[in-house]
Amino acid sequence: MANKVKEAWKSGKAVVNGWLAIPSAFSAEMYSQCGWDSVTVDMQHGVQDYLSCVACFQGMQPSGVTPMVRVPWNEPGIIGKVLDAGAYGVICPMVNTPEEARALVQYSKYPPAGTRSNGPIRAGAYGSSGGYQKTANDEILVIPMIETKQAIENIDAILDVPGIDGIYVGPSDLSFSYGKEPKLDVEDPFILEIYDKLLAACASRGISAGLHNGTAAYANRMIKKGFKLVTIANEVGLMVAAAKAAVKEAKA
């Protein structure tokens, strides 16, 4: 199966990414058929763990979306496990220094690029015809989250770490770390200026930048601004918003 995110990025296009917080293969199955290019299981803030991630991956497999994971932390055990489960991309929270970025690359890549252990239990079954182990280092996207003041200050050193394919910006944590209210779909010029700098720093290195968004309208603006991967809330957020609207309309 091709990595649709990688392909889009190669051709300079943006992808629209889904986000899973509900630990249900059925929910993931239905949601993955809605037009997303990729769908990410959120093991950090979502109600997800390793086995629910595997279940969600199974649910989304027939849809052809590219499966990715946001891991709970920059830790080799869980990064290896989600890759073995078939993740085509690892989004890792709170990567604030080049050392942390290097560790992330190490955990995510087979030798000689890294120290990932061999055993792609589920990934191997869906790997490319060239052999999963031979193509994994190229195919799988390593995407540190840039979401703190410290990361912004270290951005050039982080982006210079070999093996980084993209970055993912968490707006609420970024705002939080600058002493601002944690929220999505930021209009604060200070934060938007940071986005511009990040986009420029990425562009100069051929790295793609992604952003977490609260609404499709904002995500659409951010694609036009230059972000190459935009997420829109998560599946439970969309469901809750739709349910509230439906109740209101029915009771009108």
Next chain:
Amino acid sequence: MANKVKEAWKSGKAVVNGWLAIPSAFSAEMYSQCGWDSVTVDMQHGVQDYLSCVACFQGMQPSGVTPMVRVPWNEPGIIGKVLDAGAYGVICPMVNTPEEARALVQYSKYPPAGTRSNGPIRAGAYGSSGGYQKTANDEILVIPMIETKQAIENIDAILDVPGIDGIYVGPSDLSFSYGKEPKLDVEDPFILEIYDKLLAACASRGISAGLHNGTAAYANRMIKKGFKLVTIANEVGLMVAAAKAAVKEAKA
């Protein structure tokens, strides 16, 4: 905890009901906080079984919505189990004859009204102060589904069965049984005329009629028409519609 559906019906009001197909306590928890008066776990067509129903009930308990179940079939084992789990209402598919309606009442009520067995394992913990067993027969709603030509032909005999609190109309099965395309939010005058007859037959007996709907707009119309319980799709349907719209807007 009061039965909000029963209270609303006593005062002639309509309730807006949610519908759960995803077997996840977390999904149910978030969805139940969206303003629904009641939320029904769909054990017939939803991806639900008894233990997922219990989990959904636990997830929705803090919200204060009234928990109900659509059972998979008119069968005493599962009806007893969902009542023990804490259902305040049993919606039962394909009740086509007064005999089936009587059986449903029997399964749902304690002696002397019925033959339900005593052991409200979870229900007892949240029962009224008067003692669960003393109030259950009054509090718990027995709601046969009227969704076939046969049921329509038997409607008076069905509604005359003592212990029936309401009916629930399944539009797609009803249309199907008359040789029409199975669908929700019907505009076919033939079916709408049946609705009128049902509403009249119910109203004359103090029984409330419910309807499954595809959209909030149609549900709103049906409240005005006289239905006292309207469901809007289910949680996964709302999520899928919202996700498709979000993807489309983001990619615009």
Next chain:
Amino acid sequence: MANKVKEAWKSGKAVVNGWLAIPSAFSAEMYSQCGWDSVTVDMQHGVQDYLSCVACFQGMQPSGVTPMVRVPWNEPGIIGKVLDAGAYGVICPMVNTPEEARALVQYSKYPPAGTRSNGPIRAGAYGSSGGYQKTANDEILVIPMIETKQAIENIDAILDVPGIDGIYVGPSDLSFSYGKEPKLDVEDPFILEIYDKLLAACASRGISAGLHNGTAAYANRMIKKGFKLVTIANEVGLMVAAAKAAVKEAKA
């Protein structure tokens, strides 16, 4: 593995039986090591289904207690499944007529005694050395619950059904069906007199009678009265009572 209940009954002894409502193999594992002769998974009023029953059986296997099940209803599908899972006894609720008793025996026994289907997926692994299928009809106890006025009136005809090994009395349903308050550990002379008649009717046929109890003290009395299987509440009831007492003492 020997059927300890059968062995005890053969020698005229009574067994003390545990009762599982919590769907957890770990809980079952710890509880089964407390001295019970047999432990019954309560699929009727407990928070249990087929897969949780299998898990509980796995948890209790090392303890050597005899595993039994109270099925949710007198239905061939689930009776076959719990026997395949390894139940050594089937306690079936609401057996009120000899026809229902005959059906229960049919569902529980291999040909020619009954119509149980062959496929003891888990039971076969722990069956006797003579071959599970050859000994199952003899080893597995068929135990209808006698818990309604109707059953009492039909008691001789029910007990005369070939293949009935024991009966199990549900005091709260029995009281309920006579218009009395549903409760355990009954002191009502009317009900106690029924117990005497049941014990006599059983004794004359070599059938053993069991009883559900709320407390160990009452269970002890009932053994002395002639009951050959006594259950004491269930595991969650014991836990709740102990927890309330502990909180009270700690706060004193």
Next chain:
Amino acid sequence: MANKVKEAWKSGKAVVNGWLAIPSAFSAEMYSQCGWDSVTVDMQHGVQDYLSCVACFQGMQPSGVTPMVRVPWNEPGIIGKVLDAGAYGVICPMVNTPEEARALVQYSKYPPAGTRSNGPIRAGAYGSSGGYQKTANDEILVIPMIETKQAIENIDAILDVPGIDGIYVGPSDLSFSYGKEPKLDVEDPFILEIYDKLLAACASRGISAGLHNGTAAYANRMIKKGFKLVTIANEVGLMVAAAKAAVKEAKA
């Protein structure tokens, strides 16, 4: 997705069918990629229930095998549920009379052929382009098990029931009902003669016959004999046999 079993049967070919007893989507996923034409979740004797069946279906979806179910019993609730989950064939145990066969057809087909209720929650997502409800009655195979003396005696009447696509023979139950030892891969001429009669009775009506086998060698013979669907043990049986052989060889 096409029904590979139906297609093969149309062209007179036999299919090799897998059988799932382990309630694991991962196990089902790996097993379904081994070359089977169809894979059946065994809800009767396997350690399976409705939600594990859904999980197994999700696991096997990418492989393209045709998913089928052996239901625990001829009961409308569970038959409707597994069809909604996406089963392309229903194998139903212990169908002994034409009445039972007619009931099975009723439960399995939408009006006007039957009384199946509309709501293909998962099946609808993978249905044919013509619309799931329009093609389901034609696409989904209804396959009663012929596994008792009574069924053999009623075979013509059973096969004459409209809507029967095939039969499935359970050798161990069939032998059991004739007072013989319950086993697979039978060489008993009496039973083999029954097979011949069944094959002839099926062939004359354009109905396909399936058989449960213990070994691939026997299954191969049975294809040559005329059976159009052969199952080989189940996944756990194959695993256990392989494991025992491996241990033996390693310790040699």
Next chain:
Amino acid sequence: MANKVKEAWKSGKAVVNGWLAIPSAFSAEMYSQCGWDSVTVDMQHGVQDYLSCVACFQGMQPSGVTPMVRVPWNEPGIIGKVLDAGAYGVICPMVNTPEEARALVQYSKYPPAGTRSNGPIRAGAYGSSGGYQKTANDEILVIPMIETKQAIENIDAILDVPGIDGIYVGPSDLSFSYGKEPKLDVEDPFILEIYDKLLAACASRGISAGLHNGTAAYANRMIKKGFKLVTIANEVGLMVAAAKAAVKEAKA
């Protein structure tokens, strides 16, 4: 929902805390209604993981007890996840140095006090009206376990770390680290003297001390001695003790 532990501590009162080892929402639900002020999911030594913790939290939510967690280790990934799930307190094992205590505070608090990432998926739904993120740093209790010789030697430096609300003493590990038998409800004067020193060191800083106990009687003594949070065994321990006593009494 108010943090009952924090409120009690503010007014100088002690709380009685429950402890969950069984990974079951139902068990947690029933247990949480027994009078505990708070109930802690034990992810270190209990049979618990992240998703079972979420399930237990859902089960205990209606009871109003304050939910807390003992995390398996002082690791940012899991600490963030249990806080997002709604924990009002984090009890962390084996905090032996001020560096480890500082790390624990960092992981547990939002900026600027710490580096916790924003995304209170379940916690946000039950947060205070002032907004979860604004009150979390104040409301959520950070409670290192003091349970080794090293921790005792570093106690002043540990307690001086800003953000520590309480300590929790693990008597068996503490005894173990001093070369004594690991056990609860210690009477060893050497250990009791350590308790006195800990209580004094805490009291002088306005920090509350908690203790794990085996019996309610000992817990009661420890409240009187000055401990402000006492746990009594765990739910499975209470159940096992009650079951053993019941069997013994029934068989007497």
Next chain:
Amino acid sequence: MANKVKEAWKSGKAVVNGWLAIPSAFSAEMYSQCGWDSVTVDMQHGVQDYLSCVACFQGMQPSGVTPMVRVPWNEPGIIGKVLDAGAYGVICPMVNTPEEARALVQYSKYPPAGTRSNGPIRAGAYGSSGGYQKTANDEILVIPMIETKQAIENIDAILDVPGIDGIYVGPSDLSFSYGKEPKLDVEDPFILEIYDKLLAACASRGISAGLHNGTAAYANRMIKKGFKLVTIANEVGLMVAAAKAAVKEAKA
């Protein structure tokens, strides 16, 4: 229960070890009865997490095989948890330095040998009569994986760490780290020479060496070569191979 691996090693014998990737207690239960001396739950590359490991342990308990775990990483939280669950051996991946080996020993042993925390929730129930805590440090095997060039270079220092009972060689990672194709059942003289050196280094210290193998034939050779623990693929690998062969034979 005795540690069969330890006993065999004491007497210089080799053990044949099973390997579990399927997260199912039932699968583990059947597989554990195939003649293995020990069975290891693979939490690194298998589809396993902590709760599935507990379930597998429960499934395998009656078989008497010695339960072991390959942990996902050298991390104290998970090592403590699997030991509490009842592991008799910890196989830890990627131990490349003596420091890492020392950490592994620390995490795995009670004071004074290590810093493992007391609370053997499930292990305690099956511990030796002398008391689990008194015998655990002796009984439980600590087995670092030697699977990188770095580990080979540090082998003497690693093996000199007190508390190491054995090593486990991962051939595919070892080959990978030397720039060779990652595979099992290696015939490459360079790697085989490393095996010889490892065996000699182990033998001189009374440490046993284990090896992961793809086939029983190769495992048999490796026992003869001097390995004292040989694993043969895993349960899902054996199943898949058997299934492919069965399909092929049936279709022949």
